[in-house]
Amino acid sequence: MNNALTIDVEEWFHVCGVAGYGYGTHPSHVLRNVDRLLECFAAVDVTATFFVLGSVAEALPSLVPAIAAAGHEVASHGFSHTLITALSPAAFRDELRRTNDILSIQSGKRPIGFRAPQWSLSRTVTPWAFEILHDEGFRYDSSCNPLPFVGDRSGSRVPYKIGMAGKSLWEIPPMVTPSMLGNLPTGGGWGFRFFPPRMIERTVQRLNEEGQSAVFYLHPREIDPSGPRLPLSLFRQFVAYGPRTDALQRLVPLMKRFRFTSLGNLVDQWESA
Numbered sequence: 001m002n003n004a005l006t007i008d009v010e011e012w013f014h015v016c017g018v019a020g021y022g023y024g025t026h027p028s029h030v031l032r033n034v035d036r037l038l039e040c041f042a043a044v045d046v047t048a049t050f051f052v053l054g055s056v057a058e059a060l061p062s063l064v065p066a067i068a069a070a071g072h073e074v075a076s077h078g079f080s081h082t083l084i085t086a087l088s089p090a091a092f093r094d095e096l097r098r099t100n101d102i103l104s105i106q107s108g109k110r111p112i113g114f115r116a117p118q119w120s121l122s123r124t125v126t127p128w129a130f131e132i133l134h135d136e137g138f139r140y141d142s143s144c145n146p147l148p149f150v151g152d153r154s155g156s157r158v159p160y161k162i163g164m165a166g167k168s169l170w171e172i173p174p175m176v177t178p179s180m181l182g183n184l185p186t187g188g189g190w191g192f193r194f195f196p197p198r199m200i201e202r203t204v205q206r207l208n209e210e211g212q213s214a215v216f217y218l219h220p221r222e223i224d225p226s227g228p229r230l231p232l233s234l235f236r237q238f239v240a241y242g243p244r245t246d247a248l249q250r251l252v253p254l255m256k257r258f259r260f261t262s263l264g265n266l267v268d269q270w271e272s273a
């Protein structure tokens with residue numbers, strides 16, 4: 001059973017709602033963190049999906065070619081890291097096109113996958129966004145994280161196809177662990193760094209036994225425990241940095257135990273089945 005590993009490629013200062021940081025005034029850490037990820041994935045022979053922010057690809061033109069040359073999938077994380085809920089449909093389309101142009105030239109392939117900043121795309125709040133994704137050439141979205149406070153709280157825990165008048169798009173939610181408190185974010189972010197590794201492994205095992213793929217996500221800043229921090233509220237500090245261990249220490253044993261590939265490869269497998 002194949003699972004998927006996804007990276008949201010952005011800087012340490014790309015946290016939604018935080019302004020005043022950028023290239024030129026603040027140091028970039030993403031290149032060296034992505035290099036470390038590429039080295040690590042090559043060592044365990046894993047192919048991943050990298051959702052790259054268009055503004056990062058534009059500012060650091062060597063980044064996407066390095067990801068593509070290593071055989072990974074390059075997908076879109078939008079251009080400016082603005083919440084989709086703060087964009088008009090026309091502005092959302094512009095972000096997609098601008099990012100697609102950059103990623104297509106730099107990687108040699110048109111992206112077929114999208115992930116919204118901070119899970120800000122859902123069937124209830126931004127229902128118009130799915131048809132735009134389809135019309136701009138995307139075959140899948142991986143933004144509807146079924147979590148209690150962010151994402152698509154009543155959304156499915158496993159991949160499904162969204163149909164829209166003759167058009168369709170795969171929705172591939174990141175892994176969560178169901179509990180009495182609601183779905184726990186064990187597939188990435190603070191939850192992946194916080195919950196016991198055995199609980200995370202059991203969730204993958206259970207999904208695979210049901211014939212489902214587990215989807216993990218990671219930000220480059222999560223493998224950089226001594227990297228710079230933003231002055232966030234206590235709650236947001238916990239979410240962004242909480243258990244500030246190097247996420248790779250948890251990911252490597254998982255990559256050795258389970259099989260991983262890119263989301264694009266999973267979609268190809270499902271469509272040819």
Ligand SMILES: [Zn+2]
Pocket residue numbers: 008010014077081116117118
């Ligand atoms: Zn992001």
